[in-house]
Amino acid sequence: MSQQQSQYAESQGAGSGASQNGRPGTSSPLYRDTVYNNFITMDFLGRQLPQELRDYADEHILKQRTSPQLGDEVVSKIIDTAEELADSSEGPTNKLLRTLMFPIDHTGIAEGGNTPWNTIALPKDPEYEYSIVAPKPDAYLGYSRGQQSGWSTSQYNVISHLRARPYTQPGRGNTFPFLMFELKSEAAGGTLYAAENQAAGSGSHSVNALSWLLQEGTKERSLRY
Numbered sequence: 001m002s003q004q005q006s007q008y009a010e011s012q013g014a015g016s017g018a019s020q021n022g023r024p025g026t027s028s029p030l031y032r033d034t035v036y037n038n039f040i041t042m043d044f045l046g047r048q049l050p051q052e053l054r055d056y057a058d059e060h061i062l063k064q065r066t067s068p069q070l071g072d073e074v075v076s077k078i079i080d081t082a083e084e085l086a087d088s089s090e091g092p093t094n095k096l097l098r099t100l101m102f103p104i105d106h107t108g109i110a111e112g113g114n115t116p117w118n119t120i121a122l123p124k125d126p127e128y129e130y131s132i133v134a135p136k137p138d139a140y141l142g143y144s145r146g147q148q149s150g151w152s153t154s155q156y157n158v159i160s161h162l163r164a165r166p167y168t169q170p171g172r173g174n175t176f177p178f179l180m181f182e183l184k185s186e187a188a189g190g191t192l193y194a195a196e197n198q199a200a201g202s203g204s205h206s207v208n209a210l211s212w213l214l215q216e217g218t219k220e221r222s223l224r225y
Helices: 003-011 031-036 051-061 072-084 091-098 153-159 192-224
Strands: 109-112 139-143 175-181
Touching (some): 072 091, 175 192
Antiparallel strands (some): 139 175
């Protein structure tokens, strides 16, 4: 078994919230040091966002919906759901994603969640003692697999290749996860601080995975020419 395969197998069993081998967990006040010392920047106010990304976000991500606004009755039901979950543990808070406030049912999009990701694509400073905890998003959206996917056979060959799989399918249920949700319950002691730390891990994983694939594609084109 190669070193990469071994890392992939081991990381599938790692939890995202617990301290392992003495390293701080995501809820620890010390965990931000782990984040910063492994090349992750947490830009809370967006001041370090490059202008081209800011323009892209304004044009595509922050644009208004073209669908009709939610009616008063629908909004009232969503509020009722949120109120019902106010004293719940973290698990039931997932019900919020089933409301029309989050229209995530789209052809070609599949949901995964609550399974640990591998750690191969996570940024790592070899000189720093602690590594980023394996991501385990409560829910994440990616592109469908199997019969529901729109991938061609040649594309699927790349996605499912042993070297590519840790990057294209870090968890289960979909490929190329691009939107992650961390849901916390204050009633169960959940905090925004821990959610931000967890999101830093899964977000950097997705960015690094795409960077790796682009680098591999560039090398392939160079070999052809």
